[in-house]
Amino acid sequence: MTTQEIETVREGHFKLRHDLEYIRLAAQALPKTFPEERHALLERVLRYLRGTVLPHAEEEEESLYPAVAKLLGNPEATRTMTHDHLAIRARIVELAATKENEVDRLQELLYGLYALITVHFWKEDQLYLPLLERPPWPAFDG
Numbered sequence: 001m002t003t004q005e006i007e008t009v010r011e012g013h014f015k016l017r018h019d020l021e022y023i024r025l026a027a028q029a030l031p032k033t034f035p036e037e038r039h040a041l042l043e044r045v046l047r048y049l050r051g052t053v054l055p056h057a058e059e060e061e062e063s064l065y066p067a068v069a070k071l072l073g074n075p076e077a078t079r080t081m082t083h084d085h086l087a088i089r090a091r092i093v094e095l096a097a098t099k100e101n102e103v104d105r106l107q108e109l110l111y112g113l114y115a116l117i118t119v120h121f122w123k124e125d126q127l128y129l130p131l132l133e134r135p136p137w138p139a140f141d142g
Helices: 003-032 035-062 064-072 079-097 103-133
Strands: none
Touching: 003 035, 003 103, 035 064, 035 079, 035 103, 064 103, 079 103
Protein backbone atom coordinates (compact mmCIF):
# COMPACT_ATOMS: atom_id res chain seq x y z
CA MET A 1 0.00 0.00 0.00
CA THR A 2 1.20 3.49 -0.74
CA THR A 3 1.67 6.18 1.88
CA GLN A 4 -1.40 7.94 0.48
CA GLU A 5 -3.52 4.77 0.74
CA ILE A 6 -2.40 4.26 4.34
CA GLU A 7 -3.27 7.86 5.17
CA THR A 8 -6.67 7.42 3.51
CA VAL A 9 -7.36 4.42 5.77
CA ARG A 10 -6.26 6.39 8.83
CA GLU A 11 -8.48 9.35 7.89
CA GLY A 12 -11.40 7.01 7.21
CA HIS A 13 -11.00 5.47 10.65
CA PHE A 14 -10.93 8.92 12.25
CA LYS A 15 -14.26 9.81 10.63
CA LEU A 16 -15.78 6.41 11.37
CA ARG A 17 -14.75 6.63 15.04
CA HIS A 18 -16.41 10.03 15.24
CA ASP A 19 -19.59 8.68 13.63
CA LEU A 20 -19.56 5.63 15.93
CA GLU A 21 -20.35 7.93 18.84
CA TYR A 22 -23.90 7.98 17.51
CA ILE A 23 -24.21 4.27 18.32
CA ARG A 24 -23.08 4.83 21.91
CA LEU A 25 -25.41 7.81 22.29
CA ALA A 26 -28.29 5.84 20.76
CA ALA A 27 -27.74 3.03 23.27
CA GLN A 28 -27.72 5.55 26.08
CA ALA A 29 -30.92 7.27 24.90
CA LEU A 30 -32.86 4.12 24.06
CA PRO A 31 -34.66 3.62 27.40
CA LYS A 32 -35.97 7.20 27.31
CA THR A 33 -37.35 7.11 23.77
CA PHE A 34 -40.94 6.56 22.71
CA PRO A 35 -41.56 3.52 20.47
CA GLU A 36 -41.83 5.65 17.29
CA GLU A 37 -38.57 7.41 18.07
CA ARG A 38 -36.93 4.10 18.97
CA HIS A 39 -37.83 2.70 15.56
CA ALA A 40 -36.31 5.72 13.77
CA LEU A 41 -33.22 5.62 15.99
CA LEU A 42 -32.60 1.93 15.29
CA GLU A 43 -33.21 2.35 11.56
CA ARG A 44 -30.64 5.13 11.44
CA VAL A 45 -28.07 3.00 13.28
CA LEU A 46 -28.73 0.00 11.02
CA ARG A 47 -28.49 2.17 7.90
CA TYR A 48 -25.10 3.45 9.10
CA LEU A 49 -23.82 -0.02 9.99
CA ARG A 50 -24.99 -1.61 6.75
CA GLY A 51 -24.19 1.32 4.48
CA THR A 52 -20.90 2.51 5.95
CA VAL A 53 -19.30 0.08 8.41
CA LEU A 54 -19.86 -3.15 6.48
CA PRO A 55 -18.64 -1.75 3.13
CA HIS A 56 -15.57 -0.40 4.95
CA ALA A 57 -14.92 -3.89 6.37
CA GLU A 58 -15.18 -5.43 2.90
CA GLU A 59 -12.78 -2.85 1.52
CA GLU A 60 -10.27 -3.66 4.28
CA GLU A 61 -10.49 -7.35 3.47
CA GLU A 62 -9.70 -6.59 -0.18
CA SER A 63 -6.85 -4.10 0.29
CA LEU A 64 -5.48 -3.58 3.81
CA TYR A 65 -5.45 -7.18 5.03
CA PRO A 66 -3.77 -8.68 1.94
CA ALA A 67 -1.04 -6.02 2.20
CA VAL A 68 -0.43 -6.84 5.87
CA ALA A 69 -0.55 -10.59 5.22
CA LYS A 70 1.98 -10.24 2.41
CA LEU A 71 4.27 -8.17 4.60
CA LEU A 72 4.08 -10.76 7.38
CA GLY A 73 4.55 -13.61 4.92
CA ASN A 74 1.41 -15.51 5.89
CA PRO A 75 -2.05 -15.29 4.30
CA GLU A 76 -3.60 -16.23 7.68
CA ALA A 77 -1.90 -13.37 9.56
CA THR A 78 -5.00 -11.17 9.46
CA ARG A 79 -7.52 -13.86 10.25
CA THR A 80 -8.27 -12.50 13.72
CA MET A 81 -9.33 -9.22 12.15
CA THR A 82 -11.63 -10.89 9.61
CA HIS A 83 -13.17 -12.72 12.57
CA ASP A 84 -13.88 -9.31 14.11
CA HIS A 85 -15.78 -8.50 10.91
CA LEU A 86 -17.77 -11.73 11.26
CA ALA A 87 -18.63 -10.81 14.86
CA ILE A 88 -19.69 -7.32 13.79
CA ARG A 89 -21.88 -8.73 11.00
CA ALA A 90 -23.49 -11.23 13.38
CA ARG A 91 -24.35 -8.53 15.90
CA ILE A 92 -25.83 -6.33 13.19
CA VAL A 93 -28.08 -9.23 12.17
CA GLU A 94 -29.04 -9.72 15.83
CA LEU A 95 -29.75 -6.02 16.22
CA ALA A 96 -32.02 -6.02 13.17
CA ALA A 97 -33.87 -9.10 14.45
CA THR A 98 -34.39 -7.83 18.00
CA LYS A 99 -37.84 -6.51 18.84
CA GLU A 100 -37.98 -2.80 19.55
CA ASN A 101 -39.54 -3.34 22.98
CA GLU A 102 -36.51 -5.42 24.10
CA VAL A 103 -34.68 -2.30 25.21
CA ASP A 104 -32.13 -4.06 27.44
CA ARG A 105 -31.08 -6.41 24.62
CA LEU A 106 -30.94 -3.54 22.11
CA GLN A 107 -28.71 -1.56 24.46
CA GLU A 108 -26.48 -4.58 24.98
CA LEU A 109 -26.07 -5.02 21.22
CA LEU A 110 -25.46 -1.31 20.57
CA TYR A 111 -22.86 -0.98 23.32
CA GLY A 112 -21.26 -4.23 22.17
CA LEU A 113 -21.07 -3.06 18.56
CA TYR A 114 -19.63 0.27 19.66
CA ALA A 115 -16.91 -1.45 21.70
CA LEU A 116 -16.14 -4.12 19.11
CA ILE A 117 -15.84 -1.67 16.22
CA THR A 118 -13.88 0.89 18.23
CA VAL A 119 -11.33 -1.70 19.38
CA HIS A 120 -11.14 -3.12 15.87
CA PHE A 121 -10.19 0.27 14.42
CA TRP A 122 -7.73 0.83 17.24
CA LYS A 123 -5.97 -2.48 16.43
CA GLU A 124 -5.71 -1.56 12.76
CA ASP A 125 -4.41 1.94 13.51
CA GLN A 126 -1.95 0.82 16.19
CA LEU A 127 -0.76 -2.48 14.74
CA TYR A 128 -1.38 -2.79 10.99
CA LEU A 129 -0.81 0.71 9.65
CA PRO A 130 2.56 1.18 11.41
CA LEU A 131 3.72 -2.14 9.93
CA LEU A 132 2.90 -0.89 6.46
CA GLU A 133 4.71 2.39 7.06
CA ARG A 134 8.00 0.75 8.06
CA PRO A 135 10.71 0.14 5.52
CA PRO A 136 10.78 -3.49 4.33
CA TRP A 137 12.55 -5.92 6.62
CA PRO A 138 15.78 -7.37 5.29
CA ALA A 139 15.60 -10.92 4.00
CA PHE A 140 16.55 -13.61 6.48
CA ASP A 141 19.44 -15.72 5.21
CA GLY A 142 19.64 -18.12 8.13
